[in-house]
Amino acid sequence: MRYDSITEAIGNTPLVRIDPAVHGLRNIDLYAKLEMLNPFGSVKDRPAWHMARPHLEAAADGDGTVVELSSGNTAKALALLAGMHGLKFKSVTNRMRVPEIKELLLLLGAEIEELPGRSECLDPTDTDDPLTHFHRALSDPSSTYLHTDQYFNPRNTEAHAAGTGPEIVKDLDGRVPDWFIACVGTAGSSTGVARVLREHDPGVRVLGLVAHKSDFIPGIRTIDEVHQVGLFDPGTYDTIESVTSGEAIDGMVTLIRRCGLLSGPTGGAAYQGAVRHLRDADAELEGTGERRTGVFIVCDRAESYLSYVRRRRPELLGRADRGNSAASLTDAEARAEACAVDVGEARRWTAEGDPRPLVVDLRSPHAYAALHIEGSVNIVDEVFDELVRGGLPFSKRTPVLLACPVGEKSLRYAALLTRMGHPDVRSLAGGIVAWRDAGAPLVRE
Numbered sequence: 001m002r003y004d005s006i007t008e009a010i011g012n013t014p015l016v017r018i019d020p021a022v023h024g025l026r027n028i029d030l031y032a033k034l035e036m037l038n039p040f041g042s043v044k045d046r047p048a049w050h051m052a053r054p055h056l057e058a059a060a061d062g063d064g065t066v067v068e069l070s071s072g073n074t075a076k077a078l079a080l081l082a083g084m085h086g087l088k089f090k091s092v093t094n095r096m097r098v099p100e101i102k103e104l105l106l107l108l109g110a111e112i113e114e115l116p117g118r119s120e121c122l123d124p125t126d127t128d129d130p131l132t133h134f135h136r137a138l139s140d141p142s143s144t145y146l147h148t149d150q151y152f153n154p155r156n157t158e159a160h161a162a163g164t165g166p167e168i169v170k171d172l173d174g175r176v177p178d179w180f181i182a183c184v185g186t187a188g189s190s191t192g193v194a195r196v197l198r199e200h201d202p203g204v205r206v207l208g209l210v211a212h213k214s215d216f217i218p219g220i221r222t223i224d225e226v227h228q229v230g231l232f233d234p235g236t237y238d239t240i241e242s243v244t245s246g247e248a249i250d251g252m253v254t255l256i257r258r259c260g261l262l263s264g265p266t267g268g269a270a271y272q273g274a275v276r277h278l279r280d281a282d283a284e285l286e287g288t289g290e291r292r293t294g295v296f297i298v299c300d301r302a303e304s305y306l307s308y309v310r311r312r313r314p315e316l317l318g319r320a321d322r323g324n325s326a327a328s329l330t331d332a333e334a335r336a337e338a339c340a341v342d343v344g345e346a347r348r349w350t351a352e353g354d355p356r357p358l359v360v361d362l363r364s365p366h367a368y369a370a371l372h373i374e375g376s377v378n379i380v381d382e383v384f385d386e387l388v389r390g391g392l393p394f395s396k397r398t399p400v401l402l403a404c405p406v407g408e409k410s411l412r413y414a415a416l417l418t419r420m421g422h423p424d425v426r427s428l429a430g431g432i433v434a435w436r437d438a439g440a441p442l443v444r445e
Helices: 045-058 073-084 099-107 130-139 154-171 188-200 245-259 265-285 303-312 331-337 343-352 365-370 381-390 408-419 431-437
Strands: 015-017 028-034 065-068 088-093 111-114 179-183 205-211 239-243 292-298 339-341 358-361 400-403 425-428
Touching: 015 154, 028 154, 028 265, 045 065, 045 073, 045 154, 065 073, 073 088, 073 099, 099 111, 099 303, 154 188, 179 188, 179 265, 188 205, 205 265, 239 265, 245 265, 245 303, 265 292, 265 303, 331 408, 339 343, 339 408, 343 400, 343 425, 343 431, 381 408, 400 408, 400 431, 408 425, 425 431
Parallel strands: 028 292, 065 088, 088 111, 179 205, 179 292, 205 239, 339 425, 358 400, 400 425
Antiparallel strands: 015 028
């Protein structure tokens, strides 16, 4: 197989059947679409090339900078494509959460600019967010940057409608799967593939998977975040369900160790969510003699996520589990053991408490810099997690109010500290978003 350019190798990825002995579904054939085998390593290769191509052709003189609001696979693909065409690439983000990705982008020659941002995802309706201002400046017709705009560019979706979807149908010998399972990030792949599959068979069922509110899974948005993405349409999905980071890593390990697929956590989440969702349908098919088919996408590879796994499941990498982890708590345990206070009670406590509580903001430094509760201290959740194990910078006698974006993560840490013997730790219900929406004062750094 010979190509004149590496871009010709984008697409036509394999569709691999998962051994039923692994997933346990007796009446449903489950297939993995291996987008990890695209030449730059991810499902984002397709839309990156499709979105960037007009810009690259227009900048044939090799002058200009491609810019994308991305901290992951889209940035990686665009950095390579820009470099191939003699252009620069800049990744703009409010939080680079996976160290290996940041280091890889630097190796690829990318410039990384981290801006203050009030949420973990671009929210174009939040006119006070510096990230939103930057996005608007990039989108201005007078901008000198070559902006691919993955959140709103229809070519993101078109790349999958032209390639990924038709390839699935072709590899199933012209049949359409009964279920298509997709993790939702920019919503480009799920929207594009769903459109094509429904053109062939309107009866196909589409399951969208989002990250649990209190969790972070690379490449997957929470349900609150996906509503901020311009390409997201709830009508695309018959069902939307959440998955946890624990499920994502469990699925990742299964695909790696049982199937020989070097999947990252997004593929693991897709696999685990698919099997969980299809169990009931599989039971209903028992004894009917009928068989059904499901397809999910393995988005990228494992190598870039070793620190992500190390932090959450150190035993998988031969390290002792140090315990004291908020991730080990179930939602029910967190709700039962933590004290959550609403904005009104939190304001009274911080103003009149004797002693007044230490307010700990668990968001990223950039979100904190944009707006925060006056007098609060910023300890990023990942750092706070390490401090819980190694020694917190305050005593057990100190009353503490924990705040995060929407109150889910802070609730888990409040429950964990309560278990550890801290007598007065509370979580801000609804997080900084609720504080802002209630009109409570916030200050800039």
